Amino acid sequence: MYDFTTPIDRTGTGSIKIDFAPEPVKGSGLVPLTIADQEFAVAPEIRAAVKEAADRGIFGYTYADEAYKKAVFGWMRTRHNWECSDYNLITTTGVVPALSLAVAAYTQPGDGVVIQPPVYMQFAHAININSRRIVENRLINNNGHYEMDFEDLEEKTKPDDVKLMLLCSPHNPVGRVWTREELKELGEICKKNNVLVIADEIHNDLLLDGAEHTVFASIPGMAENCVTCTAVSKTFNLAGLGCSNIIVKNDDIAKKLKEINGRFGSGLVPYFSRAATIAAYTKCSGWVDELNAAVGSNFRTLYDFVEKNLPMIKAIRAEGTYLAWLDMRALGLDNESLEKHMLANGLALDEGYVFGENGGGFERWNLALPKEQLLSALDRLKKAVDALL
Numbered sequence: 001m002y003d004f005t006t007p008i009d010r011t012g013t014g015s016i017k018i019d020f021a022p023e024p025v026k027g028s029g030l031v032p033l034t035i036a037d038q039e040f041a042v043a044p045e046i047r048a049a050v051k052e053a054a055d056r057g058i059f060g061y062t063y064a065d066e067a068y069k070k071a072v073f074g075w076m077r078t079r080h081n082w083e084c085s086d087y088n089l090i091t092t093t094g095v096v097p098a099l100s101l102a103v104a105a106y107t108q109p110g111d112g113v114v115i116q117p118p119v120y121m122q123f124a125h126a127i128n129i130n131s132r133r134i135v136e137n138r139l140i141n142n143n144g145h146y147e148m149d150f151e152d153l154e155e156k157t158k159p160d161d162v163k164l165m166l167l168c169s170p171h172n173p174v175g176r177v178w179t180r181e182e183l184k185e186l187g188e189i190c191k192k193n194n195v196l197v198i199a200d201e202i203h204n205d206l207l208l209d210g211a212e213h214t215v216f217a218s219i220p221g222m223a224e225n226c227v228t229c230t231a232v233s234k235t236f237n238l239a240g241l242g243c244s245n246i247i248v249k250n251d252d253i254a255k256k257l258k259e260i261n262g263r264f265g266s267g268l269v270p271y272f273s274r275a276a277t278i279a280a281y282t283k284c285s286g287w288v289d290e291l292n293a294a295v296g297s298n299f300r301t302l303y304d305f306v307e308k309n310l311p312m313i314k315a316i317r318a319e320g321t322y323l324a325w326l327d328m329r330a331l332g333l334d335n336e337s338l339e340k341h342m343l344a345n346g347l348a349l350d351e352g353y354v355f356g357e358n359g360g361g362f363e364r365w366n367l368a369l370p371k372e373q374l375l376s377a378l379d380r381l382k383k384a385v386d387a388l389l
């Protein structure tokens with residue numbers, strides 16, 4: 001049994017979430033429920049591997065060697081039923097840089113790149129900073145269950161200058177774990193219209209209540225038309241180690257990625273990240289199961305609390321990730337007022353509108369935290385809502 005209950009003080013570590021928290025919340029006795037890292041301690045097996053690496057005494061330049069690749073491909077095989085050991089593996093300092101890299105590699109300025117808002121804000125950012133054009137294929141909120149709009153996707157991917165799609169699977173922030181059928185339909189539309197799919201599967205291990213993640217590239221016929229982005233960062237709470245993996249079958253696609261990646265001198269694996277990744281992917285399967293159980297229990301606590309005490313707020317039922325998506329539109333506040341009101345009541349949350357226009361009036365909650373902290377956040381939420389009545 002691992003420990004998912006003891007709070008850990010992160011002040012003074014440079015943590016974005018803690019040390020750069022907005023003023024009314026900083027030092028208020030409750031962590032922000034914002035940026036997606038966890039308030040849980042890293043698995044002891046990973047900490048031991050990092051300590052052992054430190055004790056070697058030299059932290060030199062490191063590449064993705066056979067031991068590293070074996071660990072990554074082994075995890076994909078055993079945990080995700082995906083055999084990719086003869087694929088290309090390219091390392092970057094994160095999935096966000098990988099997305100930007102893919103946009104730069106496969107599109108020209110002005111080309112269209114499809115995203116499915118509400119979606120992780122860095123998707124739009126990767127398109128904007130590369131001077132490409134955002135093409136929105138908005139998700140449909142069907143009475144609290146988000147679905148893809150395939151008719152719209154068919155239309156949006158038809159123009160010749162739409163070259164790429166950034167797929168979020170599982171989806172941040174709406175918590176969907178897309179089914180094989182949904183992914184297949186999306187893949188077929190993209191293939192037919194010559195749109196390459198960049199599958200951001202960083203949340204692939206974070207599955208609730210028996211949900212099953214389908215690796216997009218594992219669907220027959222899709223591997224040649226996609227790039228898979230994964231990392232240990234989200235699953236194992238290692239975001240500060242700056243390391244992620246791009247897995248690609250198609251050698252031409254891989255060549256282009258490597259070329260652009262190389263222009264910025266990257267392609268290394270940070271020394272400690274190598275040690276941590278190998279330990280995570282070879283020794284910590286059980287830790288992930290317990291993490292998912294702890295997060296699942298937090299989701300149930302949130303659903304029960306909201307249903308009982310705040311029925312005007314609708315908590316979207318998540319199938320994956322540790323991010324809850326709360327529909328607060330019934331409170332009748334505009335985006336700015338909602339943010340201010342929550343902050344004034346000691347709650348730092350991620351504002352729905354940053355994930356796209358159709359995220360307005362929603363708030364994203366990070367539930368990777370000890371239950372005691374969640375209960376205190378829910379208490380603050382009730383006070384915030386009561387103050388409006």
Ligand SMILES: Cc1ncc(COP(=O)(O)O)c(C=O)c1O
Nearest residue numbers: 036094095096097120172202244
């Ligand atoms: C869908 C998605 N992609 C990427 C990231 C961040 O990736 P990285 O820290 O590896 O750049 C996040 C973080 O929340 C995310 O939700």
